[in-house]
Amino acid sequence: MRSALNSTVQKPAEQHHQQQQQQQQQQHQHRPPHTHPGVSCPHQALSTMTSPKQFENAGKTPGLQVWRVEKMDLKPIPKELYGEFFSGDSYIVLYTSESLSHSIHTWSGEDTSVDEKMGAAVFMVQLDCFFGGKPIQCTELQNEESSTFLGYFKPGVRYKKGGVASGLQHVVTNVSTVKRLLHVQGRRNIRAAEKDLSWSSFNSGDCFLIDLGTDIYLWSGSKSNRFEALKATEVAKEIQSNERCGRCDIHRIEEGAEPEAVIKLLGPKPELPESSCDVAVDAKNREIAALYLISDAAGSMKTALVGEKNPFKQEMLSNSDCYILDNFGNHKIFVWKGKNANMDERKAALSAANKFIKDKGYPSTTQVLIMPDGGEDALFKQYFVNWIDKYETTGPCQTFSMGRIWGKVIPYDPSTVHENKDMAAQHGMVDNGSGKVQIWRVEGGNKVPLDQSSYGQFFGGDCYLVLYTYSTGGKEKNIIYAWKGEKCTLGEFPASSLIKDCYDGVATQVCVSQGQEPAHLVSIFKKPLVIHLSGCKGGKDKPASNQRLFHIRQSSTKATRAVEVKPNASSLNTNDVFVLKSPKSMFTWVGKAGTPEQEEAAEYVVTLLGGTATRVAETKEPGECWFKTVICAASSVDNSFFCSRHQMISGEHWVEIKNTRLH
CATH class of the missing domain: 3.40.20.10 (Severin)
Structure with a gap:
């Protein structure tokens, strides 16, 4: 799927690295002690920054923490209202994993002021330095959020008009007489946005929530897809539980079967358009990227082309430098910070990315993701051939076997998976299913990330890739399951080339047909595996x-x-x-x-x-x-x-x- 990197690109890159190393050796003699490349990024070393008191308890326990930027200060958001964002504000979102690793996101609404955006960027840098420069950092913009960000909020994100400048606050309400319309949209990444309460806001391709305080009407368009209907149900139940404390009723209605209360509110239903206008993204462009070196050797931040086409080689990244990986076809910019890069380059990574976006004439909605050396995610690593993580051993891929111990049937007991090796082998259980899970749906030969709220739900007309990561003997291992629905029209697993390119040699590969799911695959979802009939055709879900x-x-x-x-x-x-x-x-x-x-x-x-x-x-x-x-x-x-x-x-x-x- 990806061609080898042209040798003419590698040679200038190697020469540039040699020149850069010579320049850095000269500069090291004149650097202040706190900017030495071997020093990490604790917040005490930042003479111009102090960490807000809200960060004192940040990231100590797994889960989410959300703050809103208010007059260059941070105000925590009540947990009951996580996922609710004002379009005129900026936010800091911190995710802490079970292993206490961190991801920092800034979120800015479409009506956010420049000052608030800058304030959010400053707070993100402060929080990054508070954790020693180790977190992954991402910028999120309204309607352009990453799948990872949306996955944090199980009921989906909800947009509200206004913001702190107009005096609007996040308030937990019990019973409300509010009248509003929420537009639930998206096939995989679902968003609920507040719209004008009139038929002109409706279309037949999406789902809407007519929120009348004591009653919520879940309206499904005749051409809406299953994911939107499921997500709309979750959003409605979230409002019912947290905003109304259970004191409201949810009514499901289909297009053309509107009750008298809805007709009285909105008037007679006119002819509605089929769907809203979505911009189609060329799938091939999502994989095109270029690699640039960030340097301040000449006294100001400059970028130099290192690789003009992916896949790149991992050795092209020097841990003494910072880089920009330009995924221009997908409106996404990655910044990679080498652990030994000088402090000025690391602190200016976000500014360099924003300048790069401006110089290239890219849209202001371009997302920026900042990757620390050693903390790269799968989205970044996919642009490199044979990426090897630290402490990872290499070798040929082993065949996964669902072997059975002859003449001996051992009852399954999940509490003894690690102790009873014979039982684990007989039932094909490599562990108890408590590892990390990532899922993609295969569309046209490309991987499309699945919304985390949909994990454990497959469609019989589709094919999925399930990456499972677990630890054994102090080492991290991977299993990649390629699941094919019985109504999938492709004659063979369409994911085979994707597996080979991305995971060959570093993951055990298991091909699974619907109805033949191994026990371990089912166990990783922690809830029943749900398999729906049919699937998608031409990238569109069929109505249920x-x-x-x-x-x-x-x-x-x-x-x-x-x-x-x-x-x-x-x-x-x-x-x-x-x-x-x-x-x-x-x-x-x-x-x-x-x-x-x-x-x-x-x-x-x-x-x-x-x-x-x-x-x-x-x-x-x-x-x-x-x-x-x-x-x-x-x-x-x-x-x-x-x-x-x-x-x-x-x-x-x-x-x-x-x-x-x-x-």
């Missing part, structure tokens, strides 16, 4: 069916799957639990041999679909042809299952054989 049936299954390792099947009565199985959704109702059907774990998984599926479900036990169905009544008489599905007890038995037998083949 109004009639849906999910089969809840459990493996020998207690890993639970919820697989959407055709809404036929013959799909029901006395050994399992099912969730049945129709336009007007939802049911959890419990077979005679269904387990409490399956019922618990069914509750999770009901939550994803939105609403509540009525529990129906096998043989206790309300009416002889109950299934047919629920699905709707106009449906063409096979509904004879409940109209004949003899056919019910034969239907169970058929499904039982089918499940044996799948397991």
